[in-house]
Amino acid sequence: MVRTQIYLPKDLHQRLTRLASQRGKPMAQLVRDLIDKGLKEREEGDFSGKEALTKLFAIQATGSPKDLSQQVDHYLYGTPKRKK
Template sequence: MIRTQVYLPEDLYQELRLLARREEQPAAKVIRDLLKNGLKKRVKSKKRNAGDLLLEIAKIGARGPKDLSVNHDKYLYG
């Protein structure tokens, strides 16, 4: 394991101590568990499949001028 140092506001530290006491676990284990669960939740919410990414790319093209294919010279050269 890697040792690290974190500064906590007093109220958060007190909540941590209470939770650790209630669960009869060391504060370090409670912190690790909370971090693990929080990070898992964040990663799950950011995961997207290839279909979602392709739809996102298609939406970018939908925002352009509607007559781009006909008037491409006008848009390229003015």
């Protein structure tokens, strides 16, 4: 393992301490687990250019929504719609 030092806001540190205690794990292990989980979730969602283009072509084939140009992230990646 590689030793890494980070600075956390006090409230985040308290939440991590509390959760580690509840789970009966050292805080360092909890942080490693949470980072690993977050990275795996990010990697599993393949948002490559190829996938985005495939979705865009599918949207066009079924009839483009009128707000596609303003809400492209919503239609391609599932993010919440932007407020107008």
